[in-house]
Amino acid sequence: MAEITFNQQEKEQLVLKIQNYFNDELAQDIGQFDAEFLLDFFAKEVGGYFYNRGVFDAQAIVSDKLENVNEVINEALFEIEKPVK
Structure with missing residues (x-):
């Protein structure tokens, strides 16, 4: 660091x-x-502790947003699937 x-x-x-x-x-x-x-x-x-906490918090936010994006993408892909017998 x-x-x-x-x-x-x-x-x-x-x-x-x-x-x-x-x-x-x-x-x-x-x-x-x-x-x-x-x-x-x-x-x-002490700064490293605060810095690492900020990185951890940012990772949590990005992970949450990516999970939401992943759900939206999966729903969009499901909607365009063609029905098969």
């Missing part, structure tokens, strides 16, 4: 969310550098 990276705008938003969380929930200030360091840690050490 490739390393999880964020563009500059995403990183800025995520760092702000981390800083706000620390301030609101833990009543602690965390600087931008420390928030970026924490973000990098989570992306490296």
Whole structure:
């Protein structure tokens, strides 16, 4: 799996969310550098779990949609069958 990276705008938003969380929930200030360091840690050490969950969820959706398509195709093929004796 490739390393999880964020563009500059995403990183800025995520760092702000981390800083706000620390301030609101833990009543602690965390600087931008420390928030970026924490973000990098989570992306490296925990990000794979979230990524894999997303892949699993996508697989379930695709599988469900393909099953529906398969049913529609089978019905359409059944409709064009010619009767035989």
